[in-house]
Amino acid sequence: MADSKLQIALYWGAACGGCDVAVLDTDEFILEVAKVADIRFWPIAVDGKYRDVEAMAPLELDVAFFNGAVRNSENEHIAKLLRAKSKTLVAFGSCAHLGGIPGLANQTTKEEIFDRAYLHNPSIDRNGDTVPLTVVGINSEELRIPEFYRRVYRLQDVVEVDYFLPGCPPAPDQVRTVIGAIAQGKLPARGSVVGASERTLCDDCTRKKKEKKVREFHRPWEILQDPELCLLEQGIVCAGSATRSGCGVRCPNSGMPCRGCYGPAPNVVDQGAKLLSAVSSIVDSRDPEEIERILSAIPDLVGYAYRFGLPASLMKRSVHP
Numbered sequence: 651m652a653d654s655k656l657q658i659a660l661y662w663g664a665a666c667g668g669c670d671v672a673v674l675d676t677d678e679f680i681l682e683v684a685k686v687a688d689i690r691f692w693p694i695a696v697d698g699k700y701r702d703v704e705a706m707a708p709l710e711l712d713v714a715f716f717n718g719a720v721r722n723s724e725n726e727h728i729a730k731l732l733r734a735k736s737k738t739l740v741a742f743g744s745c746a747h748l749g750g751i752p753g754l755a756n757q758t759t760k761e762e763i764f765d766r767a768y769l770h771n772p773s774i775d776r777n778g779d780t781v782p783l784t785v786v787g788i789n790s791e792e793l794r795i796p797e798f799y800r801r802v803y804r805l806q807d808v809v810e811v812d813y814f815l816p817g818c819p820p821a822p823d824q825v826r827t828v829i830g831a832i833a834q835g836k837l838p839a840r841g842s843v844v845g846a847s848e849r850t851l852c853d854d855c856t857r858k859k860k861e862k863k864v865r866e867f868h869r870p871w872e873i874l875q876d877p878e879l880c881l882l883e884q885g886i887v888c889a890g891s892a893t894r895s896g897c898g899v900r901c902p903n904s905g906m907p908c909r910g911c912y913g914p915a916p917n918v919v920d921q922g923a924k925l926l927s928a929v930s931s932i933v934d935s936r937d938p939e940e941i942e943r944i945l946s947a948i949p950d951l952v953g954y955a956y957r958f959g960l961p962a963s964l965m966k967r968s969v970h971p
């Protein structure tokens with residue numbers, strides 16, 4: 651490379667695009683980035699091709715930011731390619747860090763997903779009679795498409811990851827801080843979660859905490875909230891005690907419960923198990939039937955407990971015969 655600018659790449663795997671928008675949300679800071687870095691590959695914003703990355707020398711890139719989970723063989727191929735070409739690989743956002751929202755698909759099977767999308771899709775008039783094949787012959791040519799995997803993986807399940815930047819998406823302030831730290835060579839030890847805190851969200855939440863005793867759980871819109879009291883104490887399931895702080899307590903400060911997108915709090919092995927343990931411990935009853943009734947008001951226990959991290963959990967996926 652003729653100049654000394656940082657050489658960076660950004661890529662999306664199984665993603666919604668929100669993480670790329672989070673980078674753009676850094677506003678004019680992106681122009682500061684352009685002063686110190688060449689963006690060599692960014693499919694959502696720059697017309698780079700895979701062959702451009704393939705042609706790079708090993709470790710030619712200084713940093714690659716990978717957002718999105720690994721859902722198919724194309725995601726895995728680009729993850730391995732960027733790993734080979736980059737000195738530093740950052741898992742950017744909840745999907746790359748923990749499997750994210752796409753990881754909730756690990757509750758079902760590839761066959762059920764294909765059946766719902768292509769064979770018996772209630773939202774379209776005429777369903778097809780076949781599902782995508784990885785190889786199709788057309789006019790004596792072979793058309794190949796990526797293989798849809800049986801489950802969703804985190805980035806670290808397929809390649810070694812140097813840093814994890816949590817959040818769905820990461821807060822723009824954190825993106826600025828981390829890119830700034832990279833530009834100045836001030837990143838912490840490899841393997842660290844960056845742009846976040848070593849505390850739990852509850853530690854930083856200013857809502858009042860009293861004795862937690864709950865006889866009824868509610869969805870946020872079902873009750874008139876006390877704006878100063880802990881949401882969990884009001885029967886609204888909030889993942890703050892199981893979740894790493896660093897987002898600025900965005901959701902509870904806006905009257906919404908934390909859903910856990912910053913991932914497990916430090917020293918928490920399984921974020922969902924920790925949340926379920928916190929929820930169970932505040933149920934104010936010793937009668938099994940009543941406990942069942944109280945807990946049944948939580949409509950989607952897996953969705954609450956593992957909203958952003960089922961592939962990162964001890965279970966990783968539901969077991970199907």
Ligand code: SF4
Pocket residue numbers: 664665666667668669670717718742743744745746750751817818819
């Ligand atoms: S972490 Fe959130 S914002 Fe980023 S790609 Fe995944 S779902 Fe979208």
Ligand code: SF4
Pocket residue numbers: 851852853855856857859879880881882883888889890891902907908
């Ligand atoms: S459970 Fe939620 S609302 Fe309650 S203190 Fe923790 S973060 Fe705040």
Ligand code: SF4
Pocket residue numbers: 817818851893894897898899900901902907908909910911912913
């Ligand atoms: S409060 Fe929870 S869900 Fe909301 S942004 Fe912060 S970590 Fe994510």
